[in-house]
Amino acid sequence: MSQSQAPSEIAYSWDDPDLCPFCMTDLDNPGAGFIEHLDDSPVCERGFETWRTSVANDMRGEWSG
Numbered sequence: 001m002s003q004s005q006a007p008s009e010i011a012y013s014w015d016d017p018d019l020c021p022f023c024m025t026d027l028d029n030p031g032a033g034f035i036e037h038l039d040d041s042p043v044c045e046r047g048f049e050t051w052r053t054s055v056a057n058d059m060r061g062e063w064s065g
């Protein structure tokens, strides 16, 4: 199943951990696969950095994948 969309720095959805939230690409696995995917996709990486920063600012949370 692949339902790729144009990569966006704004996450489409965080509902499915098997998909990259920024481009809806299927990930090999939800945790490490996502980190590897970010290495391949600068747009997604920037989006993730922005998201992580905003989350950290809001509630000092940490990504735990």
Ligand SMILES: [Zn+2]
Pocket (backbone or CB within 6 Å): 007, 020, 021, 022, 023, 024, 025, 037, 041, 044
């Ligand atoms: Zn992506």
